Amino acid sequence: MDLTVINERGQQVSSLAASDETFGRDYNEALVHQVVTAFQSNARSGNRAQQTRAEVSASTHKPWRQKGTGRARAGRTSSPIWRGGGVTFPNKPNENFTHKVNRKMYRAGLASILSQLARDGKIKVVESLGIESPKTRVLADKLKSMGYGKVMIIADSVDDNLWLSSRNLPNVYVVEPHQADPWSLVKFGNVLITAAAVKQFEEMV
Numbered sequence: 001m002d003l004t005v006i007n008e009r010g011q012q013v014s015s016l017a018a019s020d021e022t023f024g025r026d027y028n029e030a031l032v033h034q035v036v037t038a039f040q041s042n043a044r045s046g047n048r049a050q051q052t053r054a055e056v057s058a059s060t061h062k063p064w065r066q067k068g069t070g071r072a073r074a075g076r077t078s079s080p081i082w083r084g085g086g087v088t089f090p091n092k093p094n095e096n097f098t099h100k101v102n103r104k105m106y107r108a109g110l111a112s113i114l115s116q117l118a119r120d121g122k123i124k125v126v127e128s129l130g131i132e133s134p135k136t137r138v139l140a141d142k143l144k145s146m147g148y149g150k151v152m153i154i155a156d157s158v159d160d161n162l163w164l165s166s167r168n169l170p171n172v173y174v175v176e177p178h179q180a181d182p183w184s185l186v187k188f189g190n191v192l193i194t195a196a197a198v199k200q201f202e203e204m205v
Helices: 029-042 103-119 136-146 160-166 182-188 195-204
Strands: 002-006 012-017 123-126 151-154 172-175 191-194
Touching: 029 103, 029 182, 103 123, 103 182, 123 195, 136 160, 136 172, 151 182, 160 172, 172 182, 191 195
Parallel strands: 002 123, 123 191, 151 172, 151 191
Antiparallel strands: 002 012
């Protein structure tokens, strides 16, 4: 698979031969769905919680007497069948949302996404992406000149200048190859990757 190499003005200057094992695989939709879903599930903090009838803040006073009113018997207002009462089977913070994905499956899913992006022309390669000073405007102007508004940047080495320049740009995500995840690749769509990072991906996948 040949990847397009561009300059700082977004013009194609050459092509880079990349491994078909990483950037030339067939798209496996079922595997990609499983990998992305597992990544999102594993990212959940699991802090949602509901209250049982014992935990609801309510009076213990019997709402009305047991007999003679014509209404159903009621013992406490915290009953699960009452509005504002507790939940019978509540969600608790210790609920486990993790999905197990084998390492080979995860890497194959990542390669499948990269391969589809490469076929769609959504992956562009630059020789380097260095920023001399931590200025958001400098990086924003450079990406704009390349024709990017929303992009995921994968650099072989992310220094402080590049990181600080990108963190205030909501549609720009800068990572190193080992930090790239399937959800971000699918979300951003456009990928700008350095030539050295391509080699690192080929060694990883």
